[in-house]
Amino acid sequence: MQKKYLIIGAGFSGAVLAHQLVRGLNCQVDIWEERDHIGGNCHTERDAETGIMVHRYGPHIFNTDKKEIWDFVNSIETLRPYVHRVKAMSNGKVYSLPVNLHTINQLFQQTFTPETARQFLSTLADQSITDPQNFEEQALHFIGRELYEAFFYGYTKKQWGCEPTELPASILKRIPVRFNYDDNYHNNSYTGIPENGYSSLIQKLMDHPDIQISLNKKFKSGQDIAGYDHVFYTGPIDAWFDHVYGRLGYRTVSFETHYAEGDFQGLTQMNYCDESVPYTRITEHKHFTYWEQHDKTIYFKEFSKETGPADIPYYPKRLQADKTLLMQYRVAAEKLEQVSFLGRLATYRYMDMHHVIGEALDYATTFISAIQNQQKPPVFPNAEQ
Numbered sequence: 001m002q003k004k005y006l007i008i009g010a011g012f013s014g015a016v017l018a019h020q021l022v023r024g025l026n027c028q029v030d031i032w033e034e035r036d037h038i039g040g041n042c043h044t045e046r047d048a049e050t051g052i053m054v055h056r057y058g059p060h061i062f063n064t065d066k067k068e069i070w071d072f073v074n075s076i077e078t079l080r081p082y083v084h085r086v087k088a089m090s091n092g093k094v095y096s097l098p099v100n101l102h103t104i105n106q107l108f109q110q111t112f113t114p115e116t117a118r119q120f121l122s123t124l125a126d127q128s129i130t131d132p133q134n135f136e137e138q139a140l141h142f143i144g145r146e147l148y149e150a151f152f153y154g155y156t157k158k159q160w161g162c163e164p165t166e167l168p169a170s171i172l173k174r175i176p177v178r179f180n181y182d183d184n185y186h187n188n189s190y191t192g193i194p195e196n197g198y199s200s201l202i203q204k205l206m207d208h209p210d211i212q213i214s215l216n217k218k219f220k221s222g223q224d225i226a227g228y229d230h231v232f233y234t235g236p237i238d239a240w241f242d243h244v245y246g247r248l249g250y251r252t253v254s255f256e257t258h259y260a261e262g263d264f265q266g267l268t269q270m271n272y273c274d275e276s277v278p279y280t281r282i283t284e285h286k287h288f289t290y291w292e293q294h295d296k297t298i299y300f301k302e303f304s305k306e307t308g309p310a311d312i313p314y315y316p317k318r319l320q321a322d323k324t325l326l327m328q329y330r331v332a333a334e335k336l337e338q339v340s341f342l343g344r345l346a347t348y349r350y351m352d353m354h355h356v357i358g359e360a361l362d363y364a365t366t367f368i369s370a371i372q373n374q375q376k377p378p379v380f381p382n383a384e385q
C-alpha cells in the first residue's frame, strides 16, 4: 500500500528528502511550508525593479569538497563556477580577505615574503596566552592585537552582540591567516552558483507527481497529523514542543535594501569591520550572476541582532545553556513515534548547504532501508556532541 508522508519545511532538507523518498519507496509526500515561497533561507528571486537574482535571506555560495554532492546538485540544475572574493573595510581603508599575505603587507605597509610574514606574525602573537579561554584570547594568541583589532574585534562584536571575551575560544579553531596571496574565500574543491538561482534548483528537486507542496501552511505544535505514516520536521526543534523548556538562542539578521546605477562596490561582498559602522557587510547581488547584464544594481546592508519571537532564526548560538536545553528537547523527541527531525533548525546546528544536502541524502537512505526492513528509523540524522 502507498505510504503517506508529511515533510514540514520546503528548504534544502525537505526538498532533498522528498526527492529521495518518492524514488525509494512507494509513497506520496505532502510538504507544508509556512512562507509564501519554497527554498527556506536559500530562497532566490528576481528583483522586480532591476531583474537581478537576489538572495533574499543573505548571500549563499555553494561549496563542497565532495564530488558526489556536487554531481548530485548538478544533475538537478547547472552550477556556474564562481570564486567568492571578499574585501574588508577597516578604519577607512579597503583590505584583502581572508587575512592573507596581501592583507598583512597592506596593514603594516610592508613587502613581506611568506617566510618573513610568518616570522613577523610570530613576534605579534601574544606568547603570554598559553591556554586561550575565549575568542579574544584565542585571536591574540594566534595573530596579535593589530590584526585582531583591525579585522576581528568590531566585526565579531557586531555579529554576536557581545564582547569577544564572552565567546568561546572554539569559534576560532585555526589560525585565520594565509601566508600567500590566495584571496579565494572558500578553500573547497567545488564552488558555484546555480544558473537559475537556488529556488529553481529546489523546485526541480520537488517536481514529481507524488509530491504536493502547500505554501502559507504552518505546522503548529500539537496539530493533528495522524493521517500520515511518518512526519519529517525541518523547523526549529523548540517550536515543535511549543518552547516548553525555553527558547534556544539564535542570532538573526535584517537587511536594508538599496538601489544604484551601474556597479556600487565592484564585488559581491564587502565586510565592515569597524564597530562604529552599524552593519556587518554589504552584498551586491549582480556580482553572483556575472554572466548576466544589468544596468542597475541592488545591494543589501546586513545588520545582526538578537532573535525575537517573530524573527527568523539564523545562526544558532550554541552557548552552554543552549546545549543543555537542546538535550532536553532531543530526549523528548526520541520518545515520539513516527517523527524525524532533520536540517539546521531541527538539529540546532549551523550547517552549510552541502552539509544539509549530504545529511538529507544519507538520512533518506537510512529511512528507506529501515522501512523496507520493518525497523524503527532513527529520530535524528546526527548524534549531538
Ligand SMILES: Cc1cc2nc3c(=O)[nH]c(=O)nc-3n(C[C@H](O)[C@H](O)[C@H](O)COP(=O)(O)OP(=O)(O)OC[C@H]3O[C@@H](n4cnc5c(N)ncnc54)[C@H](O)[C@@H]3O)c2cc1C
Binding pocket: 008, 009, 010, 011, 012, 013, 014, 032, 033, 034, 035, 038, 039, 040, 041, 042, 057, 058, 059, 060, 061, 062, 063, 217, 218, 219, 220, 234, 235, 236, 253, 314, 315, 342, 343, 344, 345, 351, 352, 353, 354, 356
Ligand atoms: C545569512 C546566511 C548565509 C548563508 N550562506 C551560506 C553559504 O554561503 N553557503 C552555504 O552552503 N550555506 C549558507 N548558509 C546556510 C544555509 O542557509 C543552510 O544550510 C540551509 O538554508 C539549510 O536548509 P534547511 O532546509 O535545513 O533549513 P531552512 O532553509 O531554514 O528551511 C526550513 C524551512 O522550514 C520552514 N518551516 C519552519 N517551521 C515551519 C512550520 N512550523 N511549518 C511550516 N514550515 C516551517 C521554514 O520556513 C523554511 O522554509 C547561510 C545561512 C545564513 C543564515
